[in-house]
Amino acid sequence: MESTRVKDRIFLSSPHMSDEGYEMQYVQEAFDTNWIAPLGENVDGFERELAAKVGSKAAAALSSGTAAIHLALIAAGVGAGDIVFCPTLTFSATANPIIYQNAVPVFIDSNLETWNMCPEALEHAFAKYPEVKAVIIVHLYGLSADMDKIMEICNMHQVVVIEDAAESLGTYYKGQHTGTFGDYGIFSFNGNKIITTSGGGMLVSDQEERIEKARFWATQSRDQARHYQHSELGFNYRMSNIVAGIGRGQLKVLDQRVEKKRYIYDYYKRELGGLEGVQFMPENDWDHSNHWLSAIILTDKVRAGDVMTALEQVNIESRPVWKPMHMQPFFEKYDYVGENVAEVLFESGVCLPSDTKMTDEDLERVVDIIKGLWSNS
Known part of the structure; x- marks a missing residue:
């Protein structure tokens, strides 16, 4: 039979939720204290704990990895007509935020040694487009890109580097977490990722003031004023305290x-x-x-x-x-x-x-x- x-x-x-029920402990605390909105101890705690885990100075908990890439591009000063290098072998979420900024993607090939961005193709791209504003690197399926070669090329051209580590949380390149080599790193907690919050993302950087600015943009760029005042374009990109509670529990496993x-x-x-x-x-x-x-x-x-x-x-x-x-x-x-x-x-x-x-x-x-x-x- x-x-x-x-x-x-x-x-x-x-x-895959933890057998120990870590996630529900944090979620229950959010319910018990009535911190359900996109702020609260779980959001703050998840930012601190994720940053500490990967070795970044600061992190901003956001609604998705895509939102994190978008805010990284804004923080990098990418705007209309700017060129951004992006791996061609990736999910569209890597490339879409380039279009959100009315910028121009140029797609870079992979190599068989890493399945990630080919350093030689990247050099050819710089020769063709020396005015490039930013480079997005992806660590495909958890495989690290060849960061020494890529960062050497990018540093030589003094270009902003954004690491899309959506698939590589927990991956190390020469003992250092992926997502922490460039100016900005992003992680995803979508339902299929190695840990999940059901949906959500994180932007990390050693530039603490830029992360603070990203948090401001992500909360509709609401100015410090008694009334509702907005001097910059904002976005509804903050992670909820409930979702962040799931993330804190997931991070433990x-x-x-x-x-x-x-x-x-x-x-x-x-x-x-x-x-x-x-x-x-x-x-x-x-x-x-x-x-x-x-x-x-x-x-x-x-x-x-x-x-x-x-x-x-x-x-x-x-x-x-x-x-x-x-x-x-x-x-x-x-x-x-x-x-x-x-x-x-x-x-x-x-x-x-x-x-x-x-x-x-x-x-x-x-x-x-x-x-x-x-x-x-």
């Missing part, structure tokens, strides 16, 4: 979540690494990845679509690698610098289920389906 377990959905990456994500990656690599034509996302000596998602690329007769279809048929979720921004209908009119490495990763890549609630039985189930494709090909 077929096990009912086979019918259970295995998710790509779903919310971040290290556990990283450990499990890395376990999942190691399991897949051990079981699938010997299959012909399977290459895993890269690991470098300087990168200690949180392995938010475990991803592979396929270079043989079994294609990415075959793997995703086979998994979906047995109720297992997987995803393609991000479709590059320069291939997206909305963004294809903007310039792209590179040699189509990102396109290859997109066309041949699969993100495997990496849910931290997965059991070894779940992992075995995924692996057996994939191995079966090779046995039958």
